[in-house]
Amino acid sequence: MGVSTSSPEKGPEKGIALVTVDFPPVNALPVSGWFALADALRAAGRDPGTRCVVLAxxxxxxxxxxxxxxxxxxxPSALVGANRGCFEAFAAVYECEVPVVAAVQGFCLGGGVGLVGNADVIVASEDAVFGLPELDRGALGAATHLARLVPQHLLRALYYTSRTVTAAELHGHGSVWRVVPPGELRAAALELAGEIxxxxxxxxxxxxxxxxxIDPVDVRRSYRFExxxxxxxxxxxVADRVRDTFGRDGD
Known part of the structure; x- marks a missing residue:
């Protein structure tokens, strides 16, 4: 459990560092997990042997x-920690010294959108869904990153309703590079990373x-504002009131 990295010399392909997140049961990261992910991404990008990072x-x-x-x-201490950890992890994707390919399967929610919205390229499985259920969880944030995936009015509708969009829909908007069967996801991401x-x-x-x-939006400042x-x-x-309801629903 945690965050692991394969080196570009010993990884699946030469020049590719594979950073893998594993926090069962649903990859909802604790504060320490966000900071560990940020450290892993920055370290992978600094390695002179790395030419592309795959985040899976x-x-x-x-x-x-x-x-x-x-x-x-x-x-409050955990909230502040989560805010800082997410900020660092999202920034680490964006500021990684080499391109980052996100390999996305299943649900990609909340902080997941923050990660993939800052990635350079997204490859997704057919079962992948993306969304910000923040208003249902007593939080706000990552609209900065969803805005990099969908047009403005769709962003607002998704944000206010907490609805999700599929990988196929994002492919139609041009923000997902390729949609593949779940069993082919890792190979497809590595294939693209190998080309890079x-x-x-x-x-x-x-x-x-x-x-x-040349990015028109300063993603660090925009997300920090959120x-x-x-x-x-x-x-x-209001956050506690909403989160208490979330807890009673058995989530």
Whole structure:
């Protein structure tokens, strides 16, 4: 259980670092998990032998966001920790020195959208669904990253309703590169990563920095702004009220 990394020398393909998340049963990450993921992504990107990173997950879903039960049990300290951990993990994807390919299966919710929204490319299985159930969980955030996947008015509808979209729908919007059967996901992600990793490593790093540099949205500042409203909801009491309902529903 946790976050593991295969080195580009010993990984599935030369030049590819595979970062895998495994937090059963649903990959809802505790505070420590978000920081561990950030560290793993940054370390993989710094390795001079890495030309592409594949971010993947074990289990039936890619990511279910933060561990709500940890926040309920520990209160404000866990909320602050989750905010900081998510901020660091999302930033680590975006700022990774080489391209990041996200391999997404099953559910990709909340913090999962934050991760894949900051990835360079998304490959998804046919059963993948993406969404922000934040309003149902007493939180806000990651609209910054959903906005990188869908048009503005669809973003708002999904955010306000907590509905999800399928991998096929995102493929139609151009934000998912390829949709494959679940059993072919890892191979498809590695195939694309291999095509990327075949390029000159130094030039790839320059390309990543250049593309980030022309991005019209400062994702770090935008997401940090959102987090202020999550904290406001918490100190104002509305977050606890919604989370208590979430807990009674047996989630």
């Amino acid at each position: 997950a074990e289990g039936r879903g890619f990511n279910a966001g933060v561990d709500i039960k940890e926040i309920q049990a520990q209160g 990793a075949a390029k000159d490593g130094e030039l790839l790093r320059l390309a990543k920095a250049a593309i980030n540099g 987090q202020g409203f999550t904290y406001e909801a918490s100190v104002g009491g």
